[in-house]
Amino acid sequence: MKILPDIQNPNFQRLLWPLAALAGILLFNLFFTPGFFEIEIKDGHFFGSLIDIINRAAPVMLLAIGMTLVFATGGIDLSVGAVMAISGAVAATVIRPDYVKGVLEYGEIQPLYLVIGIPLALSVLCGLWNGILVAFVGIQPIIATLILMVAGRGIAQLITQGQIVVFIHEPFQYIGSGFFLGFPFPIVMVVLIFILTYLLTRKTGLGLFIEAIGANAVASRFMGVREKQIKLAVYMFSGLCAGIAGLVVCADIKAADANNAGLFLELDAIAAVIIGGTLWGGRFTLLGSIIGTLIIQSLTTTILTRGIAPEVTLVFKAVVIIAVALIQSEKFRNVFSVMVASRRTKA
Amino acid sequence: MKLLQIKRKNIPFLATISVFFLIYLAGSLMYDNFFSLRVFVNLFIDNAFIGVLAVSMTFVIISGGIDLSVGSVVALVGVLSAKLMQDYGVHPMLAFALCLALGALIGSVMGALIHFFELPPFLVTLVGMFLARGLAFLISLNSIPIKHPFVDKIIDFGIPLGFRTWLPVIAIIFLVIVMVGIYLQQFTRFGRNTYAIGSSEQSAILMGLPIGRTKVLIYTFSGTMSALAGIVYSLYTCSGYPLACVGLELDVIAAVVIGGTLLTGGAGLVQGSLIGVLILGLIQTFITFQGTLSSWWTKIVIGVLLFCFILIQRYLSLAGNRES
Amino acid sequence: MSNTDALIEIRNLSKTFPGVKALDSVNFTLRKGEVHGLMGENGAGKSTLIKVLTGLYQRDGGEILLESKPFHASRPQEANNAGISTLYQEVNLIPDLSVAENIYIGREPKKFGRIDWKKIYQDAENDIRKLDLDIDVTEPVSSYSMAIQQLIAIIRALNLSARVLILDEPTSSLDLAEVKQLFKVIRKLKNDGIGILFVTHFLDQVYEITDRITVLRNGKFIGEYETAKLPRLELIAHMLGKNLDEFTLEQQKELKTKKKASDSDDFLRVENLQKKGAMNPFSLEIRRGEVMGLAGLLGSGRTETARLLFGIDKHSGGSLFLDGHEIAISSPKKAIDQNFAFCPEDRKVEGLITELSVRENIILALQARTGVLKPLSPKQQEELADKYIELLQIKTPSRNQSVKNLSGGNQQKVIIARWLATDPVFLILDEPTRGIDVGAKSEIEKLILQLRDEGMAILFISSELEEVVTCSDKIAVLRDRNIIGELNGEEMEVGNIMRVIAEKEAVQ
Incomplete structure (x- = not known):
């Protein structure tokens, strides 16, 4: 077993830039934000800025894991935010089925497997819908998933009748705000899903097929790779990840807010995947997407602690994404290297 | 005989018009006052800013691109113009002119990035969306009311239509932009080149058409129209709010697609997008009149319509391939 | 024959790409009112010649005369303006736009600053009449067959006042009747004094339509012949560079250990x-x-x-x-x-997954067959990759090397290895x-x-x-x-x- 990462390994090289960016932000905080790296233990739970960053980033990390695979096949899933809203709305409705009719009594307490199982099943169904449109009907991914992005939030609002459904359900709340071995449960969940996805893609043929399809669909088809089925599976998985993220958010705030749950998180997830170094069609790196999410979230937290309005992070996100996209653009690199060369000859 | 034949390329547009009349007919039959001049004129007032955006988005989508930044630019322009007028005492006309210039700048930079570095339009305009929204927050975190005698004059102006109804300035702007759009699309080389790029960029290059210039112009036009829509929105709400129009780009794209424009590029009409915007407005009006249906039904209906139109497009393009 | 009726004269044209001499002192003459076939196998230099002529490539040496005046195009647009129009195998028209607009796009007639549609439709109507076509010019191009589309492309070219028409495999996707229709138009244009350079791989068509044939081989000029006086066999011999007598005597290579075909069914x-x-x-x-x-x-x-x-x-x-x-x-x-197994002709597009490594490319087909759930272990993958790297002597620094960095021959071996791994x-x-x-x-x-x-x-x-x-x-x-x-x-x-x-x- 190798312990040190292989520096020549292209997989590691891909992570170099995102890691450097993350290190830069953390370094900045080391000097300018007192107590940034402190981690306290209260009642056996860990607390601190770092833990907080990861915990807040958990939903986007979940989305980014699903989005990474979709991206690698050369697709995109715009509907994940809406699916989050649907998932949360369904979970709350399972807990308080008559709330929207004005009945405040809980009725019988629903078992946890129903509270989790029904929303997740529906989320996978949403992914199935996207997958069918992309793989079997042949609509471009950005358009196919746009439909659910528009209609999905409406469906979520329909389920909650536009109300914010508040609830109390101890076991379910644990998903959002519980602690496991001292860590917030969402973090534990992300780690679990990450490991599971890693095993699923890298320890089976799936990851290779996904990359093959994304990099060269024609050649993959000629080799008998089941392009359609794999695309379908990837969109279903993205739906599942979105569903889990929706549950985390919903359980954390103990309410389903169909208007705002997951709003614009699809953009954060896309940004994280791009920053993390996954190509649009081809090689993907799950770890990169996680790092990408951490970059965005630590940036947000840093800005918050600086006393700047958090909304301004949007400007930073914009700059980072365009910078990464330009570095990946062959045209830009050509123009850039020509510029550097001409400057050198002048000097 | 020939008149009766329905040309394949016209099917989406015909479907759009049919949907419009169906909803209008249903509304008129079901509710009193639905079929009235006031309700009809209100469609043009309430949807003026979406309408302006739909015109430029039609060009963008026909060229095979997409512009996700429009909603944020509307918000940015709203906040910027309000700030300029209220805090710096800039005359509204100058403020509006500056905003239009800013919109054009944002658009041209996006166009240049898309063309010269061959970056995907959705990515570049996504960045534009983040950037414009962030800048709006930088200018102000809160809503800024617009109070200016000149602005009041603009708002009060209107063309009388009879039956105590007026056509206010923002509706006039909407209609003028639609005409400008139709003219650009049908009677200028810029408009025709837009189709050529979206239909087959490779052929367009070999035919010697000015691809780069056209592409940059398309996004510049889109940015400028976003700024104009921002001005219209400020006049409509009398304020600038950095959180305004979140998700507006989706409504605009939906309106354009429901208006019969091919999302893959190459086909579509500004007049179709006009009907598309009116359909969205009608659905809203319908739901308001109905009273018990809630606002989310709007989104679901739009989603379903979007789905139907995309399926029609897909079917038509498949049928077209089979033929040739 | 005097050269006064020569439209294009090419003398000693050369063009070198890194490592390849694509054109080596090539001569070519195109006269007014003739159809001239340009023949040759892959790598003969046909497309390079056309690209130099139309300004897509710049020549390294030699001269081109257009109507006895030196001619040089640095962009396709310049060749167009000089009256040289090119039609490719793929029809380069805008499928969603009307026939009339396709003929005139980029140079639409204007009236009061706006596009004059009435004139466009009228002119287009006249244009198609000239070629005895009967189609509705307001219909989108995509609603017509490939042959009609080729004719529309020709009309567009002629409208740019073309004196030279280059047809680069225009008939590849046409059926017999469509080819007839195209040839009718070509003959008409020929009678109007236009010089036509015709590239095709169909021998029958060459003999049907061309007046003269120029043969290129490996970038070299082989000869110019009158079609009527050139037997088919001789043409093929020129194209392939074989002398017929040589071959009837040629000994089979030793490599071949001929085996009697098995008697199995x-x-x-x-x-x-x-x-x-x-x-x-x-x-x-x-x-x-x-x-x-x-x-x-x-x-x-x-x-x-x-x-x-x-x-x-x-x-x-x-x-x-x-x-x-x-x-x-x-x-x-x-x-x-x-x-079954298939190693395609176009390695880059249909065969290799260039972003992936040699190992991944080798195991992909086998993995696709065993399915997602039965992954080859890293060890199995490495063994397979190493086995075929050694067996086929694939030259690569490592099995994890990205396949795009390999030479063409080694890339081909990777594709063969991929299929051999499935035991076809x-x-x-x-x-x-x-x-x-x-x-x-x-x-x-x-x-x-x-x-x-x-x-x-x-x-x-x-x-x-x-x-x-x-x-x-x-x-x-x-x-x-x-x-x-x-x-x-x-x-x-x-x-x-x-x-x-x-x-x-x-x-x-």
């Missing part, structure tokens, strides 16, 4: 397989332990045959039998389920030796015979006739999308193949 039998517009009905029989070669000129239907057998293109008629049982091959997946019973090789160095080439040839001796059935496609003869146990000869003959045993000689291509009438 047919392994794969094809009956009247066809695809409308791509390949006319054909029948084939291949046995285990046998290499069937496909020989023919470029565009004769070799790749089309392979694609039909592997299910990439769906056949529109005919049937396939495997060991006497009818099988349905409607997709590559179905073919792979029967243990039937292997289709489409131009496996194209563009690779001599050493790698002979290794691949050796490998083919070795695989045959191990009992594999192989379909071998190559544009090099010697290679086909060397490696095959029998040869099917193709011309103009038909299989027009089969050669066995002693008949298998380069000369005989050429004779079959030249002489047999195509079955229509």
Whole structure:
């Protein structure tokens, strides 16, 4: 077993830039934000800025894991935010089925497997819908998933009748705000899903097929790779990840807010995947997407602690994404290297 | 005989018009006052800013691109113009002119990035969306009311239509932009080149058409129209709010697609997008009149319509391939 | 004959690319009112010549005279303006726009600053009348057949006041009636004094329409001939660079250890397989332990045959039998389920996954067959990769090297390795030796015979006739999308193949 990462390994090289960016932000905080790296233990739970960053980033990390695979096949899933809203709305409705009719009594307490199982099943169904449109009907991914992005939030609002459904359900709340071995449960969940996805893609043929399809669909088809089925599976998985993220958010705030749950998180997830170094069609790196999410979230937290309005992070996100996209653009690199060369000859 | 034949390329547009009349007919039959001049004129007032955006988005989508930044630019322009007028005492006309210039700048930079570095339009305009929204927050975190005698004059102006109804300035702007759009699309080389790029960029290059210039112009036009829509929105709400129009780009794209424009590029009409915007407005009006249906039904209906139109497009393009 | 009626004169034209002399002192003359065929196999320099002429490439040496004046185009637009228009195999029109607009886009007539649609439609109407076409100019181009689209493209070209028309394989996707229609127009243009440079791979068409033929080979000028005085066999000999007498005497290469074809029953039998517009009905029989070669000129239907057998293109008629049982091959997946394998002609587009490593490229086909749930362990993958890297002597610094950094020959070996890993019973090789160095080439040839001796059935496609003869146990000869003959045993000689291509009438 190798312990040190292989520096020549292209997989590691891909992570170099995102890691450097993350290190830069953390370094900045080391000097300018007192107590940034402190981690306290209260009642056996860990607390601190770092833990907080990861915990807040958990939903986007979940989305980014699903989005990474979709991206690698050369697709995109715009509907994940809406699916989050649907998932949360369904979970709350399972807990308080008559709330929207004005009945405040809980009725019988629903078992946890129903509270989790029904929303997740529906989320996978949403992914199935996207997958069918992309793989079997042949609509471009950005358009196919746009439909659910528009209609999905409406469906979520329909389920909650536009109300914010508040609830109390101890076991379910644990998903959002519980602690496991001292860590917030969402973090534990992300780690679990990450490991599971890693095993699923890298320890089976799936990851290779996904990359093959994304990099060269024609050649993959000629080799008998089941392009359609794999695309379908990837969109279903993205739906599942979105569903889990929706549950985390919903359980954390103990309410389903169909208007705002997951709003614009699809953009954060896309940004994280791009920053993390996954190509649009081809090689993907799950770890990169996680790092990408951490970059965005630590940036947000840093800005918050600086006393700047958090909304301004949007400007930073914009700059980072365009910078990464330009570095990946062959045209830009050509123009850039020509510029550097001409400057050198002048000097 | 020939008149009766329905040309394949016209099917989406015909479907759009049919949907419009169906909803209008249903509304008129079901509710009193639905079929009235006031309700009809209100469609043009309430949807003026979406309408302006739909015109430029039609060009963008026909060229095979997409512009996700429009909603944020509307918000940015709203906040910027309000700030300029209220805090710096800039005359509204100058403020509006500056905003239009800013919109054009944002658009041209996006166009240049898309063309010269061959970056995907959705990515570049996504960045534009983040950037414009962030800048709006930088200018102000809160809503800024617009109070200016000149602005009041603009708002009060209107063309009388009879039956105590007026056509206010923002509706006039909407209609003028639609005409400008139709003219650009049908009677200028810029408009025709837009189709050529979206239909087959490779052929367009070999035919010697000015691809780069056209592409940059398309996004510049889109940015400028976003700024104009921002001005219209400020006049409509009398304020600038950095959180305004979140998700507006989706409504605009939906309106354009429901208006019969091919999302893959190459086909579509500004007049179709006009009907598309009116359909969205009608659905809203319908739901308001109905009273018990809630606002989310709007989104679901739009989603379903979007789905139907995309399926029609897909079917038509498949049928077209089979033929040739 | 004086050169006063020469439209274009090209003298000693040269063009070098890194490592390749694409054009080496080429001469070419195009006269007013003639159709001039430009013939040659792959790499002859036809397309380079056209690209230099139209300003896509810049020449390194030599001169071009246009109507006796020196001519130089640095952009396609300049060639257009000088009256040289080019039509390619793919129709370059805007499919969604109307016929009239396609003729005039980019230079629309204007009235009061706006596009004058009335004039566009009227002018377009007149234009199509001139060519005896009867179509609705307001309809989108995409609603017409490929042939009509080619004619529309010609009208557009002529409207740019073209004096020279270059037709680069305009007939590749046209059917017989459509070709007739196109030729009618070409003859009309010829009578109007326009010079037409015509590139095609269809021999019948060359003899039907051209007045003179210029043959290029490996970037060199071979000769200029009057079509009527050039026998087909001689044309083919010039194109392939073979002297016929040489071949009748030529000894078979030692490499070949001819094995008596096994007496086993047919392994794969094809009956009247066809695809409308791509390949006319054909029948084939291949046995285990046998290499069937496909020989023919470029565009004769070799790749089309392979694609039909592997299910990439769906056949529109005919049937396939495997060991006497009818099988349905409607997709590559179905073919792979029967243990078929296919190394495509276009390595980069259809074969390699350039972003992935050598190891991944080698194991992909096998992994696709075993399925997602039965992954090859890293150890198995490495062993497989190493096994084939050694067996085929793939030169790569490591099995984890990205395959895009390998040379062409080694890339080809990676693709072959990928299929060998699946242990196929039937292997289709489409131009496996194209563009690779001599050493790698002979290794691949050796490998083919070795695989045959191990009992594999192989379909071998190559544009090099010697290679086909060397490696095959029998040869099917193709011309103009038909299989027009089969050669066995002693008949298998380069000369005989050429004779079959030249002489047999195509079955229509």
